Amino acid sequence: MKKLINGVDTVLQESLDGFVAAHSDIVAMGQDRKFVRRAALNPGKVGLISGGGSGHEPLHAGFVGFGMLDAACPGEVFTSPTPDQMLEAADAVDQGAGVLFLVKNYEGDVMNFEMAAEMASGTVATTIINDDVAVETSTFSTGRRGVAGTMIVEKIVGAAAEAGADLASLKALGDRVNESSRSMGVALTSCTVPAAGKPMFEIGEDEMEMGVGIHGEPGRRRVALKPAADIAEEMIEAVCHDLNPKGDVLLLVNGFGATPAMELYLMYENARRALAKRGVKPVRSLVGNYVTSLDMAGCSLTLTSVDQEILQGWDAPVHTPALRWGM
Amino acid sequence: MKKLINGVDTVLQESLDGFVAAHSDIVAMGQDRKFVRRAALNPGKVGLISGGGSGHEPLHAGFVGFGMLDAACPGEVFTSPTPDQMLEAADAVDQGAGVLFLVKNYEGDVMNFEMAAEMASGTVATTIINDDVAVETSTFSTGRRGVAGTMIVEKIVGAAAEAGADLASLKALGDRVNESSRSMGVALTSCTVPAAGKPMFEIGEDEMEMGVGIHGEPGRRRVALKPAADIAEEMIEAVCHDLNPKGDVLLLVNGFGATPAMELYLMYENARRALAKRGVKPVRSLVGNYVTSLDMAGCSLTLTSVDQEILQGWDAPVHTPALRWGM
Numbered sequence: 001m002k003k004l005i006n007g008v009d010t011v012l013q014e015s016l017d018g019f020v021a022a023h024s025d026i027v028a029m030g031q032d033r034k035f036v037r038r039a040a041l042n043p044g045k046v047g048l049i050s051g052g053g054s055g056h057e058p059l060h061a062g063f064v065g066f067g068m069l070d071a072a073c074p075g076e077v078f079t080s081p082t083p084d085q086m087l088e089a090a091d092a093v094d095q096g097a098g099v100l101f102l103v104k105n106y107e108g109d110v111m112n113f114e115m116a117a118e119m120a121s122g123t124v125a126t127t128i129i130n131d132d133v134a135v136e137t138s139t140f141s142t143g144r145r146g147v148a149g150t151m152i153v154e155k156i157v158g159a160a161a162e163a164g165a166d167l168a169s170l171k172a173l174g175d176r177v178n179e180s181s182r183s184m185g186v187a188l189t190s191c192t193v194p195a196a197g198k199p200m201f202e203i204g205e206d207e208m209e210m211g212v213g214i215h216g217e218p219g220r221r222r223v224a225l226k227p228a229a230d231i232a233e234e235m236i237e238a239v240c241h242d243l244n245p246k247g248d249v250l251l252l253v254n255g256f257g258a259t260p261a262m263e264l265y266l267m268y269e270n271a272r273r274a275l276a277k278r279g280v281k282p283v284r285s286l287v288g289n290y291v292t293s294l295d296m297a298g299c300s301l302t303l304t305s306v307d308q309e310i311l312q313g314w315d316a317p318v319h320t321p322a323l324r325w326g327m
Numbered sequence: 328m329k330k331l332i333n334g335v336d337t338v339l340q341e342s343l344d345g346f347v348a349a350h351s352d353i354v355a356m357g358q359d360r361k362f363v364r365r366a367a368l369n370p371g372k373v374g375l376i377s378g379g380g381s382g383h384e385p386l387h388a389g390f391v392g393f394g395m396l397d398a399a400c401p402g403e404v405f406t407s408p409t410p411d412q413m414l415e416a417a418d419a420v421d422q423g424a425g426v427l428f429l430v431k432n433y434e435g436d437v438m439n440f441e442m443a444a445e446m447a448s449g450t451v452a453t454t455i456i457n458d459d460v461a462v463e464t465s466t467f468s469t470g471r472r473g474v475a476g477t478m479i480v481e482k483i484v485g486a487a488a489e490a491g492a493d494l495a496s497l498k499a500l501g502d503r504v505n506e507s508s509r510s511m512g513v514a515l516t517s518c519t520v521p522a523a524g525k526p527m528f529e530i531g532e533d534e535m536e537m538g539v540g541i542h543g544e545p546g547r548r549r550v551a552l553k554p555a556a557d558i559a560e561e562m563i564e565a566v567c568h569d570l571n572p573k574g575d576v577l578l579l580v581n582g583f584g585a586t587p588a589m590e591l592y593l594m595y596e597n598a599r600r601a602l603a604k605r606g607v608k609p610v611r612s613l614v615g616n617y618v619t620s621l622d623m624a625g626c627s628l629t630l631t632s633v634d635q636e637i638l639q640g641w642d643a644p645v646h647t648p649a650l651r652w653g654m
Contacts, residue, residue: 285349
């Protein structure tokens with residue numbers, strides 16, 4: 001295992017310390033590193049909290065800040081955070097208007113966020129994100145997995161929360177953006193969890209895992225590596241078959257961590273062509289490493305069907321470590 | 328070779344097409360893909376042009392836009408663009424106030440930008456960037472290599488150009504920011520140029536290349552992989568020995584393309600500690616993949632000694648595909 005670390009036991013804490021130090025104008029550390037929160041809260045606003053296993057950076061802590069999350073709870077690598085982390089985060093950011101949990105659909109995460117919601121003193125609602133069309137159930141999930149669509153939900157719900165929407169409206173919006181979003185991923189290499197010290201899975205020099213999850217979970221099939229155009233076509237077909245987009249979409253080409261920007265933009269071009277054949281047009285685009293799997297090579301494509309409300313939410317000002325525009 | 332491509336001959340063109348399509352609100356393609364330019368120019372402003380071999384994305388095209396470059400000329404992977412690319416870019420963005428070339432110190436780039444400067448009809452000045460302290464001469468350079476400090480020069484000179492500075496002032500500022508900036512890199516793996524189809528160099532499972540260049544060129548020494556704290560200490564010592572920073576600095580932790588954010592932030596934390604021991608404080612920070620080497624794992628550390636003018640330039644609004652704040 002080749003990593004820039006000091007030891008497997010301190011990876012998360014040193015990485016979090018660096019993250020909070022590098023972005024101290026935006027975020028602050030919660031007690032005992034249980035959560036990362038906004039340095040300054042917006043009084044009266046519904047608190048938005050997400051979290052999950054680490055190793056997907058910048059998700060989630062990189063999206064804490066104006067226009068997105070109020071707090072993020074980092075679990076150990078590929079491991080759900082604990083209910084007490086979510087409870088303390090909720091206590092820290094609840095301004096009296098309630099808290100919305102944004103939770104990726106994995107059994108551990110869903111169970112722990114549910115426990116935290118039951119134990120919380122304030123009002124809590126939850127939106128579950130399950131945008132991955134690759135498989136119906138998986139290693140860590142009952143039902144579809146939550147993957148890169150999560151950051152789109154966080155962005156659009158975040159904008160509405162900033163504009164003063166109440167808890168019920170935000171939950172409804174989160175559910176709607178989730179239902180409007182579908183993703184699929186492909187891996188060319190495995191990823192290596194520091195504590196395990198070896199790749200999550202073996203994959204041949206001429207193979208790819210089509211429909212891979214963001215923890216290196218198996219996807220639909222292990223097949224020979226194909227040209228990018230064929231990969232994009234298969235992923236777009238799977239996503240469009242399920243989403244049935246009617247016109248304008250947001251297209252996210254998300255790198256898993258080890259794939260260069262040059263290839264991600266090439267995949268964007270091939271995805272765009274596959275969409276054009278179907279009369280679907282990306283009116284908003286994002287290309288980069290946003291919902292990653294440590295050092296896995298590969299990418300996912302996410303489509304969100306957009307309307308005026310979703311576009312306004314996407315375009316609204318945001319000021320977080322990993323996403324910033326309009327301010 | 329495992330890459331998301333259709334063929335080695337179309338990597339650059341498809342990637343550029345995707346890039347321009349994804350960011351059509353900011354950039355436009357020059358004729359025959361010779362350069363990428365701002366979609367809208369700012370009349371009367373000095374034109375800033377950079378360029379170099381592809382494979383370092385988002386450098387340079389990702390920094391075209393308000394507050395940074397007016398145009399970028401992409402060469403083939405790890406190959407200088409040609410003088411006619413630079414000439415056509417200069418013609419396209421020269422608003423009568425002259426053009427400043429920002430050139431990384433590699434023999435091919437310097438020679439071609441020089442030829443273009445001689446052939447240009449308008450007034451041209453050039454700032455050479457040579458921030459890499461690792462080696463005095465290298466595979467592709469006479470004198471120090473230009474690496475991640477390039478984006479800092481582009482940002483600060485870009486802000487001054489936007490504010491109306493003239494060509495001579497901008498060249499002087501570019502030279503000064505370059506002289507205030509020093510970098511050093513480390514590689515854990517090689518990178519693979521698509522047309523070559525195999526890694527640039529061989530490296531053992533327990534080795535790292537200390538002082539590596541951004542084309543996989545050899546650095547200072549091939550040594551056993553060490554803890555992140557030792558790596559950061561050696562890099563910070565090399566940079567500080569040369570730069571001799573007196574107080575406040577800008578600290579850039581730059582990923583080479585295949586190293587996850589988690590490790591980059593951990594390196595930030597270790598670099599910050601190494602600086603603290605020396606009484607040096609990062610008052611501005613940037614962590615991410617900005618000046619990459621295709622799929623190489625590793626990172627570089629860049630320090631820029633800051634003063635009021637440099638800080639103002641850094642903080643000024645910027646709106647490019649890869650760097651955006653304040654607007």
